[in-house]
Amino acid sequence: MAVEPLLGTRAQRAFVLTIAVQAIVVIVMVGLTFNRVRQEVVFTNQYKTLPCYLSLFILAEIFELAMAFDALRLRNVIELLGIIFFHAALIVFSALQVHESRVALVTTNCPPGTAAWVCSGGPGSLWRKVEPFLIVAPCIIGASWLFLIFWIKQLYEEFGWVIFHVVGANPKLKSMYQYYQILICLLKFDFFCFVGVTMQLLIVVLSDNTAEFGITIAAIPVVLFLLSGCAFAVQREIKWLMGVSLALMLAAMTYLYKLVRFYEPSSQAEYSSTRATLTTFTIVAFLLLLASFCVGVRCFLDFDKGLHESKVNGQSYRPVKIHKDVFKLGGMSERQSSYFTGGAPLGPRISIE
Known part of the structure; x- marks a missing residue:
């Protein structure tokens, strides 16, 4: 019989279902907000917060669902x-969007041809009509976060011994492998933060005839090369590529200068409706990149120390067909039997009394 295939346990199915349901509810709420505002205003720079908000949430929910399947696939x-x-960060982001949407909708600088009630914040205004939808989003994400913690506790018990299976009982190898896993995980979140900041700048702030727009576009392939190159280098232990990736990480950290642009008098008006979100994304992206660099240096120092095969082959999971009586000699549980390297079972153990 098949043992613990992907989504084969209640905890795995409930974990994915929780993320999927909250994603659908939140995207519907944001979509209703977007549609209601679109009926009343033209999406000029002042109102571009809403389409950007919708785009970011769709990206975030798809990313989180993909990460969930990836985590379950790799145990x-x-x-x-x-x-x-990441889910906790979504709560913060959705709460910030309530504030930033209000800044965009409630204004004294009402665009020409727009009804006064659209720009006011009183009863019957556009803001009052969309505010409930915006508030529901962080509430739903917060509630689902509690469920995710419960399911992950069960998944931890289900998957907790996998590192032991991949690298054995050697504490040093176990530590090195954990740092490798942390770096790969950080690189995935680096990708999301980079895409999130870039999307906000391109949709909301930058004009396509400015030098800053061109620089932002040019940075996209560089960052993608950095992240994918670093992941490949650390897995295959390619020293020159890892060195280049770490150097590019240091260079990319200078992106923190954008914080000055958000607040200096000459440019702060451009970022008025997205300043809080952009600031949060930029700081988080910087901290993630700094953490990636530090962990990357640690992983670089662990090259050629016997972990190469585990990194290349250890994460491939394939459920195998077994019979319970195979494990009577080894004293191995049925759950443990699903984690064979390349599908090869461990031999029976001999105990000396």
């Missing part, structure tokens, strides 16, 4: 914990 406890932190 990766560290990635599951990363999803918990």
